[in-house]
Structures are given as structure tokens and as C-alpha cells.
Amino acid sequence: MTTTEHSGSGDISRSLELLWGTGERPSRGPKPGLTLERIVTAAIAVADAEGLAAVSMRRLSAELGTGTMSLYRYVPGKAELLDLMLDQVQSFDPDAHAVDLGWRETLEMVARGAWQLYERHPWLLQVDQARPLLGPNAMAGLEFALRGLDGLGLTDRERIHVIVTVDGFATGVARTHLNSVMAEKRTGVSDAEFWKAHAPVVEKAFAGGRFPMQAALGEDAFTGRGEDVFEFGLGSLLDGIGAFIAARARDTAEK
Amino acid sequence: MTTTEHSGSGDISRSLELLWGTGERPSRGPKPGLTLERIVTAAIAVADAEGLAAVSMRRLSAELGTGTMSLYRYVPGKAELLDLMLDQVQSFDPDAHAVDLGWRETLEMVARGAWQLYERHPWLLQVDQARPLLGPNAMAGLEFALRGLDGLGLTDRERIHVIVTVDGFATGVARTHLNSVMAEKRTGVSDAEFWKAHAPVVEKAFAGGRFPMQAALGEDAFTGRGEDVFEFGLGSLLDGIGAFIAARARDTAEK
DNA sequence: ACTCACTGGGTACACCGTACCCAATTACGA
DNA sequence: TCGTAATTGGGTACGGTGTACCCAGTGAGT
Structure with a gap:
């Protein structure tokens, strides 16, 4: 038995400080024996191996060989820990950003990236991602997607719509697929x-x-693999978005 | 703090019995003072009003004026209760099935139906729907969708792909939207x-x-409403699926 | 040397799902 | 009619959860 953990329930600016690492070490007192990163990494490892339900403060402290309450010296609470897990897991190869791709390749990368991310860390689907705090990795991903949609005559809002749509599609299909696997x-x-x-x-x-x-x-109607559904849907969705972009291009050409 | 509850963790055939109501009252012993339906309805009401996290066996028993453990006379466990909540909530107007619609109208109804369902019961997004037990209501919905895709030259598997794709899209975008609202x-x-x-x-x-x-x-790039994203994405997705269907129609015409 | 911010972590509380009992209730077989 | 077996109601208890609250120990600043 498990529950979608709420991220972002805690003090937002506190979480942001942790995300962007603006905390300076105080001069007095003993040096910390733990680091935030070690805690987050351990939490992700446990979640990957045994699911989000296995991630408890007691379990993590056992994993790290510390007292349970010591964790609260580094993280305000479990909700903030989830925020940090979310951002850390979204880090990807920065080289992938270097190349300038066309809109279709970009959106395919967005969708496939999300799919692979969920495949690697299925527990992500269990985390309430309502308001993912803007961490450095999340911003890098958005930047990549926006660049791929640049110069097509779309408004800012339309570009956001396209990105949210593609991401939503990938998430939705991944959820169906991976829940079954899990x-x-x-x-x-x-x-x-x-x-x-x-x-x-x-x-x-x-x-x-x-x-x-x-x-x-x-008999075979239901035996299709999740990947096939994903590829089918992605192709159709991008065809539709392509039609929209083409129509936009015609509009601007007329002017 | 909450967690996505796992449905379908319990005894499957026991859950199915409850879903399809094949249980006969035993002849001996006192009459039950409660009904399964009352429990499920109360659980849905609590989830609607206060979220899935508020649905606990103790809370439900308080709501129903019984002892906590009495609930276990009707439901094997909380996982099965979630299965039942899922199916009950999916019931919709049977008249909507009477009309024969084109594929596009059908898929729009599927997507909008899912969207509205999540809007009414946001906690559904928190429930692991990996393997929704086939309840009567779920089957009725699938039947409706399949009929709308009949006679288009699609294979069985392709029809399932289309339906899963549209449903996945609606779920994914609804998740982003409603998590923010929640x-x-x-x-x-x-x-x-x-x-x-x-x-x-x-x-x-x-x-x-x-x-x-x-x-x-x-400034306005992020101020778009969730509904707008949904409508934009749905339009594009259906355009793409339309292209696929048209291509299939050409294939079969050539033969 | 003293002070005081800081870290580590034990204890305790309120909540959760539910296993295990036992008492009360009811209908059937004798 | 009277056991008796089946069934319901529900109290108690166990092992889990997140975390508030304390206090002891550390180590740099004055």
C-alpha cells in the first residue's frame, strides 16, 4: 500500500535554497557529517530498487548509518526531500542540448526523454508533480524544448502549449504502461x-x-507492448502538431 | 503527505466478485447493518471533499457510525475498496451510448469524459490504475469507444492503440492541470x-x-488555462489520428 | 576559558492498515 | 423447542509512518 507523495508542501523558498545550493556553512559548531546530496542519492536508490513506499525517514537513516532525526538537520521534511529527488533525477546529458534540432526531432526527444525517465524511475509517476520546483535541471530541459520550437511563428503561449501537450501525452501513456509493469x-x-x-x-x-x-x-488485441502504443501515439500527435505549425507558417507567409 | 494507493493488490477474484455483485447472502447469522455501496459511496465523498489522504478506515467508520473493524466484513482491505471506488466513479449516463457517433466525436467524448472525470474526482490521479479491474462501468466505456472506431479498416490492436493513446493523453494533461489546482x-x-x-x-x-x-x-506565456492546453492538444492529436485513419482507408480502397 | 551556535539523535505522539479475538445475533437441524 | 453452527460487530494490539521536542556533545569566536 502506497500513496502519491505531495511535493512542494513545505516552505517553498526553503526548498529553492536547497535546490540552488545557496546555503553557506555557518562558522560555529561541528561540521556536518552528512551531505544533502548523499541523502537524496540514497533516497533515489531506495525508490529505484524497492519503490517509493520503501522510502521512509527511518529506512534512509538506516541506509546512511545515522539517527533518524539527524536527517531533519539537512531536509525540512519529506516533502522537500521529494522535490530534491525530482530535480536530481531529471539531470541529463548536457551535450544533447548542444545540437540544434528541428521541431519534430526536439519534441521526439522531449517525449522519449520523459518516457525513458519514467522507465528508469517509475516512482516518479507516483509523485505529485503539480508544481515541480524550478530546479536547474528542469530549466535546462525547458530551454531545450523552447529552442527547438523557435522561429516557427508560434506565440510564446502556443510553444508552451505544445510542450505541455507532448509531455502530458508521454506521461499519460507511460503511466498506463509502467503501472502494469510495476x-x-x-x-x-x-x-x-x-x-x-x-x-x-x-x-x-x-x-x-x-x-x-x-x-x-x-485474442491479440491486448497483447501489444506499451512501447508500440507510445510510438503510435507520438507519431500521430506530432503529425497533428505538424499540421498546426504548417498552418501557422502559411498565415505568416500571407502577411 | 500522501501516497498513490495501489489498487488490485488484494485477492483479484474476491474483488471481482464484489464488483459484479455475485455474492449471495448467507442464510445464517445476523443481517448486515451496512452495505458495500454505502461504504464505497462514503469513501468517494470523503476523497472528493478532502482528498485521498483523508480516506482511512478509521475515518470511514466514523463517517458511517460503526466500528473500524466492521468494515472488513464487507471489504477485504483498503486496496479492494479502491478498486470499487474506481469502478463506481466511472459510471456515466448510459444514454450517451445510445447514439452512434463518428470516430472523431467518439474520441472527443472519450477524452473529454476522462478530463471531466478527473475534474470531478481529482484523487483518481493518485490511484494506481495500472490494472483497473474490469468492472461493468469500465467495460461499458470501452465498448462505446470500440464502436466509434468500427468499420474504419483498423485492426483490433490499432483500435486499442488509438483508445489508449487518447486516454493517456487526457490523463497526462489532466494530471498536470489538476495537480496544480489541488x-x-x-x-x-x-x-x-x-x-x-x-x-x-x-x-x-x-x-x-x-x-x-x-x-x-x-509574461503571459504561463498564464494559459489547463483547459486550453487540453483542447489544443486534443485537436492536434485527433488531426494526427485522422491522418492515420485516412491513410488506412486509402490502403483498403486500393485492394 | 567561556559562550553559544550548531550537529546528532533519543523519546514520544498521533496516525495508519489490519490480524486476532470474543460476544451478540440469527436460522437451521434435531 | 432447543441447541448449535454460521455470521456480524467491533475492541485490542502490533508494527509501521512522519516529525515535534528535547538534551548532550562539539568547536569556533570572543
Whole structure:
């Protein structure tokens, strides 16, 4: 049993200070035996290996060999820790930003980047990303996307719309896909077994005649891989966005 | 602090029995003073009003005026309760299914239906929907979508891909939108205040010259409403899917 | 040497899901 | 009619959670 942890519940400016590392060491008192980074890294490692539910303050302190309450000397609370985990995990190869790509390649990278990120850290889907604090890594990603959409005649707001749309799509499909993968890992019940359990109830429902479309569906309809759905949807979405961009280009050409 | 609750963690066939209501009352023993439906309804009401985090067995029992452990006479555990909440909340006007719509209208209804569902019950985004148990309402929704995509020359798997894509898109964008709305409600910090807190740190980052695109962004770039992003993205996505369907139609015509 | 900001961390509290009991209730078999 | 078996109601208790509150120990500044 787990719950989507709320990030950003704590003191915002405190979290930002931690994110951007503006804290100076005070001159008095003993030197800290821990670092923020070690705590965040340990938390991510635990989340990757055992899921977000396994990340508790007691568990982390055990992992780091300290007292539980010592962690609160570095992080105001668990919510802020999640903020920090979010930003750290979003760091990616800065070389990828160097190249100037076309809009389609850029958006494909945005979508595939999000997909791979979720694949690597499925627990991200469990974190309430409502208001991800603007960390350095998040800003770098946005900058990359904006540059790829530059010079197409789109307004600022339209560029943001496009980016949020592509990211939302990737997130939504990744959620469906990865939740299923995680469910299997967690419960030990494979997809096949899961659907097998449904068989009796589904057959009874089909017999009622209320679901002719589903009854007529072939066996293989549901066996598609999540990646295929993602690629199909991404292609369609970008085709549609391409049409929008082309229309914009025609508008500006007329003027 | 909250966590995405895992549905489907419990005994699957037990949950299915509850979903499809195949349980007969045993002849002996006292009559139950509660019903499954009352429990599920109360749980949904609490989740709607105060979020998923407020839904605890103790809280529900208080709401219903019973002992906490009595709930376990009706529901195997909290995971199964979530399964039931999921299906109950997905019920919609059966009349909407009566009409036969074109593929675009159908997919628009699927997407808008999902969007409105999340708007009404934002906590749905917190529930792990990896493997939603096939309840009667979920099946009705899928049936509706499949019918709208009938006769277009798509394979079974392609129709499923289209539906998952559209649903994933709606879910992803709704997540971004509603998490922001919920964050405001929960923390009392408005979007404006939230971004204001970022100002000093963002300005310092801009001064570094690493983010020229974001620095050049107009004030209004981020003030767009979530609904606008949704409508923009939905339009583009359906345009793209339309192109795919048209290409398929040409294929079959050639044969 | 004294002071005092600082770090480390133990204890305690309020909450959670739920395993395990036992008492009260009800209908069937004798 | 009277056990008796099945079923419901629910109290208690356990192991988990985040974290408020303290106090002891550290080490640089005066």
C-alpha cells in the first residue's frame, strides 16, 4: 500500500535554497557529517530498487548509518526531500542540448526523454508533480524544448502549449504502461494470470450480449507492448502538431 | 503527505466478485447493518471533499457510525475498496451510448469524459490504475469507444492503440492541470504566489545567460488555462489520428 | 576559558492498515 | 423447542509512518 507523495508542501523558498545550493556553512559548531546530496542519492536508490513506499525517514537513516532525526538537520521534511529527488533525477546529458534540432526531432526527444525517465524511475509517476520546483535541471530541459520550437511563428503561449501537450501525452501513456509493469513486479501476478482471473466474469458479461464489440475482439488485441502504443501515439500527435505549425507558417507567409 | 494507493493488490477474484455483485447472502447469522455501496459511496465523498489522504478506515467508520473493524466484513482491505471506488466513479449516463457517433466525436467524448472525470474526482490521479479491474462501468466505456472506431479498416490492436493513446493523453494533461489546482487548495499558496517565490532564483539564473529562451518569454506565456492546453492538444492529436485513419482507408480502397 | 551556535539523535505522539479475538445475533437441524 | 453452527460487530494490539521536542556533545569566536 502506497500513496502519491505531495511535493512542494513545505516552505517553498526553503526548498529553492536547497535546490540552488545557496546555503553557506555557518562558522560555529561541528561540521556536518552528512551531505544533502548523499541523502537524496540514497533516497533515489531506495525508490529505484524497492519503490517509493520503501522510502521512509527511518529506512534512509538506516541506509546512511545515522539517527533518524539527524536527517531533519539537512531536509525540512519529506516533502522537500521529494522535490530534491525530482530535480536530481531529471539531470541529463548536457551535450544533447548542444545540437540544434528541428521541431519534430526536439519534441521526439522531449517525449522519449520523459518516457525513458519514467522507465528508469517509475516512482516518479507516483509523485505529485503539480508544481515541480524550478530546479536547474528542469530549466535546462525547458530551454531545450523552447529552442527547438523557435522561429516557427508560434506565440510564446502556443510553444508552451505544445510542450505541455507532448509531455502530458508521454506521461499519460507511460503511466498506463509502467503501472502494469510495476503491478506485476509488486504482486507477482503476471498480466496473463491477471486477465485469466477475469475470464469467468468476462464470459458471463459477453453472454449477456451487452458488449458485442469486446466479444468480437481477437485474442491479440491486448497483447501489444506499451512501447508500440507510445510510438503510435507520438507519431500521430506530432503529425497533428505538424499540421498546426504548417498552418501557422502559411498565415505568416500571407502577411 | 500522501501516497498513490495501489489498487488490485488484494485477492483479484474476491474483488471481482464484489464488483459484479455475485455474492449471495448467507442464510445464517445476523443481517448486515451496512452495505458495500454505502461504504464505497462514503469513501468517494470523503476523497472528493478532502482528498485521498483523508480516506482511512478509521475515518470511514466514523463517517458511517460503526466500528473500524466492521468494515472488513464487507471489504477485504483498503486496496479492494479502491478498486470499487474506481469502478463506481466511472459510471456515466448510459444514454450517451445510445447514439452512434463518428470516430472523431467518439474520441472527443472519450477524452473529454476522462478530463471531466478527473475534474470531478481529482484523487483518481493518485490511484494506481495500472490494472483497473474490469468492472461493468469500465467495460461499458470501452465498448462505446470500440464502436466509434468500427468499420474504419483498423485492426483490433490499432483500435486499442488509438483508445489508449487518447486516454493517456487526457490523463497526462489532466494530471498536470489538476495537480496544480489541488496544490493550491491544499497549501493555500496560489499559482501567482508560487511563481513569485521563484522570482529571485529565476532572475539570478537568467542573469547567468544560460536560459535565453526562457528569459525572452513574455509574461503571459504561463498564464494559459489547463483547459486550453487540453483542447489544443486534443485537436492536434485527433488531426494526427485522422491522418492515420485516412491513410488506412486509402490502403483498403486500393485492394 | 567561556559562550553559544550548531550537529546528532533519543523519546514520544498521533496516525495508519489490519490480524486476532470474543460476544451478540440469527436460522437451521434435531 | 432447543441447541448449535454460521455470521456480524467491533475492541485490542502490533508494527509501521512522519516529525515535534528535547538534551548532550562539539568547536569556533570572543
